[in-house]
Amino acid sequence: MAKKKVAIFAGHGTSQNGTWDSGCTYGKYTEAALVAKIAASCVQYLKVSGVDVVTDAPANKINMVKQVARSNSESVKLHVAFHCDYSKAPKGTIPLYISERGSRLAKLMNKYVLKYSSLTTRGVAKRTDLYELKYTNAPAVIFEVGSIKQDLKTMLKEYDAIGFGAAIGILEYLGVESRPKQYKLLAALDAVEHKVISQHYKYKNSANLNKKTINCAEYISWGLRKIGILAKGHSI
Structure with missing residues (x-):
């Protein structure tokens, strides 16, 4: 059976003109750096379960337009981009979607991120104005992990748990069996x-x-x- 292919990207990073886009900031911390570690964690758990992953994590060198183009060119089953909200935003996750299948993916990812980390949530939300959601052919989710200020400590300490929860939600959406023994070993060697x-x-x-x-x-x-x-x- 052919592997299922998904796209997992870290938000912001290199812009269209080649300059660096850090996303939102709080003190010395940047959105791009925080979500790159979460995306990379999600990627490793998907790969150990046999999923083929198109990604830019943790390097974060592909801008949003190129991320969408790559997802579409490789005919992935789903597209996920990790982001976090600006410093004045309230705490809690808020996965964004546009389609019905995107809604299901957002809810599954959110369910398991909340289960395996100490993050709270503001629920999931439909958005019709965001490039990645509008122009990606596959069901897409922009997973807003939380506020860069209010959820900073959790993102720093629990990036692996957040990535793990996101991966479990994606695997359930795909109908792919998880491999807990391999997960446990990876977590031991990382987190x-x-x-x-x-x-x-x-x-x-x-x-x-x-x-x-x-x-x-x-x-x-x-x-x-x-x-x-x-x-x-x-x-x-």
């Missing part, structure tokens, strides 16, 4: 990698070493066992 590293430091100073040389795979395996990813006695 909680600091735990593995901290366990390594404890391991280095413990009697377990017995003054012998330990390679990377061995100490990472030990760390993964300590946080419950690998079973006792198993190694990577």
Whole structure:
């Protein structure tokens, strides 16, 4: 069976004229940088479930017009662009759609983003004036993750959980089975990698070493066992 192909993009980035468009800003933080990490997380979970992904994440080098053109040229099943709202906006997600199928996709993505992260929501909304929604052939969603000010801490700390939830919603929309074991391992190596590293430091100073040389795979395996990813006695 052929893989299902989707488009996942990070909002803003490189403009039509080649200049950089950061999107909205708050202090040193930019919309483009924040949503690039969320989009990249979503992409990795889709790929591990066997979905073919057209994307610019995390580089964010394709502008909105080119994103739409690429989605249309590659005949994707759906088009998603991650954005966040400006600093004066209230907190909470607000996925935007234009079509009936886009509405279903927006609701599924929102459902699982709320389930797996601590974000709140302002609901989903139909918009008929936005380029990406109007000119993309496939069902499209502009997923506004939240306010760059009100939801900043959540986007910084829970970007992987947000991307994961979005991916689960997309997989349900596509009718593709998720692969939780692979997800769990990816999450361990990404979102909680600091735990593995901290366990390594404890391991280095413990009697377990017995003054012998330990390679990377061995100490990472030990760390993964300590946080419950690998079973006792198993190694990577």
